[in-house]
Amino acid sequence: MNDRKILLIGGVVAIAVIAIGGIYLSTRPSTGNQFAACQAGVVSGGMDSFGTDFTLTRDDGNRVTAAEVFDKPSLLYFGYTMCPDVCPLDSARNAEAEALLKDEGRDVQTVMITIDPRRDTPEVMAEFTDLFSENMIGLTGTNEEIDAVSKGWRNIYKAHDEEDKEYYLVDHMTMTYLVLPGNKTVEFFPRDVTPEVLAERVGCFLDAAG
Template structure:
C-alpha cells in the first residue's frame, strides 16, 4: 500500500510570539499489535522518537525513563511561565487521562519542562497539581533537558537575552503517547480533542 504523506506543523504561542517545527508525517499500515490504533506516524517510523534519560521529578527524586514510563503516558514539553498554550494543553491532556482512567485503563500524563532555570521541582509540583493528581513534572540540567528534547525532536528556544526573569520560551506543542518501556507509538497535535485522544490511548492500552 502506498504511503500518503501529510505535513504537520507544531507551534507554540506566547504573547504574540510564535515558533514551530514541521514534521513530515505518513499514514501507516502494518500488522503489528498496535496497527488498528494508529492513524499516523512520523515518516521513518515512531521508533525514531524517544531516548533514555535520567531527570529530576517534581518530588525531587532522580528518575530514569524506565521508571517514568511504567504505564501508557501522555508526554508534553512545556514550561510553567507559559501564559496560554501550555496550561490549555496540560488541561486537555489531563482531561484525556481522566477519560481513559474512567474506561478502566491505568495511564498518566508527563510534563517535561523546556525552562529548567525557572522550573525547579517545587515549581513543577505546584504547577502539575493544578491539572492532575498523577501528572509527573520533570526537570534537570540544561544539558539533560536539551538531550531529552532532541530525543523527541522537540524545538525550543528561550528569549532571555534581555530579561533573565520574565522571558518567554518558544516550543513545539505535540503530545506523545509513550508506552511502558519507553516506546513512542503516537502523537497528537494541539487540535486533537480529549475525547479523540482518550479513544486512541485506550486502544493502545488494550492492545498492549
C-alpha cells in the same frame, strides 16, 4: 508566584509556537506492526526514532530514570510553567483525557518535561502540575539533560532570554506523545485533538498492546 500567575492566566503576549519541524504525517496508514490500526499515519524515521533513556529530577526532588517514570502508559508533553497560554491548555486537555481513560478503568498518567529548567525547579513544577492532576509528573534537570531528552523526542524549542532573563517566553513544539511501559513511544498527537478523541485513540493503543 503572583507574576507567574499573571503570565500563566492573563498573558497579553501570545507565544509563538514552532511548526512541527521534521515530523510529517502521511495519509497512508502504517502497516506491519501491532498498532497499525491505531496510528493516524506514518512518520519520517518511524516511531522507533522517538524517545531516549534519561535521568531527570522529579517534582518531588528525587532523581528518576525513564524506566521509573514510564512504568505505565503515559501522555508526555514538553512545556514550561510560565507559558502564558498554550501549555496550560494542553496540560488541561491531557489531564482531562487521563480522567476519561481512568473512568474506563485504564491506568494511565500524564508527564510534563520542562524546556525551561532555569526557572522550573522541582517545587515550581509540582505547583504547576498540581493545577491539572494530582497524578501528573513534572520533570526538570540541567540544561544539558533537557537538551538531550528533547533531542530524543525530536522536540524543538528556543528561549527568548537575550534581554530579559526573568520574564522571557520560550518557543516550542506542542505535541503530546503516547509512551508505553519500557519507554516505547507509539504515537504523537497535535494540540487540536479533543480530550474525547485523545482518550479514544489512546484506548486503541492500549487494547492493541494487550
